[in-house]
Amino acid sequence: MSARVDIPADTSAAAKGTAPLIAASTHVKGGYKKGLAIFDLVLRLGAVVTALAAAATMGTTDQTLPFFTQFFQFQASYDDLPTFQFFVIAMAIVSGYLVLSLPFSIVAIIRPHATGPRLLLIILDTVALTLNTAAAAAAVAIVDLAQNGNSSANWLGICQQFGDFCQKASGAVVASFIAAGVLLFLIVISALALRKR
Template identity: 50%
Template sequence: MKAGPLQLGVVPPANRAIAILDFFLRPIAIVGTLASAIAMATTNQTLPFFSQFIRFRAKFNDLPSFTFFVVASSIVSAYLILSLGFSILHIAKSNLVNSRVLLLLLDTAAMGLLMAGSAAATAIVQLAHKGNNKVNWFAICQQYNSFCKRVSGSLIGSYAGVVVLILLILLSGVALSRR
């Protein structure tokens, strides 16, 4: 098998395939993060207490961890939407290195932010489901069942977004190593 001469400016077909896969993974991450932010931000439940005039209400912004989760997921969603332009650029010109490095760094930062928000919300959801007997915090999910289900579902979408971001980081690393 003969190897041809190395030509500068010729893009290996594998890098174009990586760029196309990158472009198709970004909308999946957008859907996961944006849907989880919307689901969390619209979560509330009201329970009557003794009468119709006294009610207990659970909203996402009652807990700062949930607010941080919504803000982090929204920021990552906005970043992913803006990064679609770079992804399209990499399909057209797969030999760009600086923009690929920039995407790698920003994807890593976005993954860290999304993971931090998801972890903070997960800790509160765990506490809502199980409670903590040592400090007399009771589980509230027995009373606020739909609130807890919706919040838990929101976390699933967010963790799916984290997994897709990890795949995007790995793809960028592979594309950079082929240069």
């Protein structure tokens, strides 16, 4: 008799156990996608600030040396180097895109299971990442050259003379690399959110 009582008790417990578990797991899935979407929005705001800071820092990089000859004053500005000009333009485009992408990120929070905004975000984020990385890598190549020069090509470093210029440019490059890292993370989040399960 104890066995008879036991077996129904067990199966009913199992049945009771599974039903709430499934409900809980679907609830958790929705919450998980929503959590990813909120995380996406927060990271995106951070990326906007970082990309804007990179563009603004590089865009205001110039230095005039305090001494001058009769005919010439020594001055270095970001637009002396085409790579730094490209950097400013590219980072400005990335910042603009990130601001415009905020509404889509909010839509993804409201409707965590909609794939349309996610798909749009992942594709455009990848393009923005490419642009951002190109700007950062090209600028770092030039900053390294300005810092160390290259003896083989007979290019001398200019950071001995224009120290502040180089420091500001380096800061902008670091900011753009951080923005690229955040964008890479955003793409991973979008890919996880696009998954079927």
